[in-house]
Amino acid sequence: MTVDIELRAARVRYGPLEALHGVDLAAPTGLLTVLLGRNGAGRTTALRALAGAVPLAAGRVVWDGVEVTRMPAYARARRGLAFVPDQRAVFGALTVAENLELACPGGGSAVTKATFPALRPLLPRLAGTLSGGEQRMLAVARALLSPASLLLLDEPTQGMSPAATARTHTLLAEACGAHGRTVVLAEQRLPPGLRRAVTVVHELRRGAVAFSGEPSELRSR
Template structure:
């Protein structure tokens, strides 16, 4: 099982606050990986470190077997990495159509037909859920080899979430690496084959598949 995205002994900080304490985190290629934890656990920091928007203070970052520790976010994007952060994921002054053009040619209307009537509307005038759809569609349109998503279902209707989760499962089955940060495990991914890392206060407290996570939780009360 090869890792599509990996942190090795990574420490990362915001100013004086160290958010990751030397973690080893492997996200298998061709599978869904879910980073679980409460706010402040280090999930978002791990995604930003993989994407290159945050440089580690120690350790190495590898994407598809290549050491990219010294590469910035733009160069990692050119290598096939896309991040949808939890905040500031769209440009308010650009229209929906302009956002999608940044990604590339892809069947976005098929994935998210809700965006078609919004094509000429500026992102700053959209609702929170619509903005999230734009951010997701832009990332997916780029057909990334490594897709990093921070709570991607936030603000979306249940039917859209179901469609998104089916799409992500299809991307993983196609050999892509999909990594999500979530506070709880989405039912669509609560199955063998999904890989889960549980983070707590900047450390990994569990790594394995959902059945093992349930066994671990039962063993600890």
């Protein structure tokens, strides 16, 4: 397996507190990787470090063989990275249609059919008036409809209905398998609907990697 993006000896600090303690982790190209951990374990910080949303105090970010440690988040987005954070992942003052238009110009209702049909009747609504689960659907749809080859998503199904969660897992698995994109998720637990699709799992505890390997190895532990 070739590596798409990775952290090398990454350290992140929030003021006097260090959130990542020399973390090494890699996401293979065209496959699905999951960062696991409880709240405060460092999985969200690791994802943000990959996206360029937080700076490294030490270490490196290497993407497709190129060091991008000092590359700002907007430049990583232009290079082909889409990041869905755990909060404020949509433009609340824009309609659902306008949010989708930013990712896929001229898409309209056709693109919602290809991702989340439940969004179609919501197209004229302001995104800020949607429920939490609906906003997550919109955020995931925007990432999937973008031309990005690398998708980073922080708890993408939080607040979704079981049906929308299942649909999300199907779409993310297809993004890797059928479309060859690299997908990295941050989750508290390994989603049952993605166990067959996940290739690599990194479990973080207290800002350090406690386990890296295949999902079957994690279950045996």
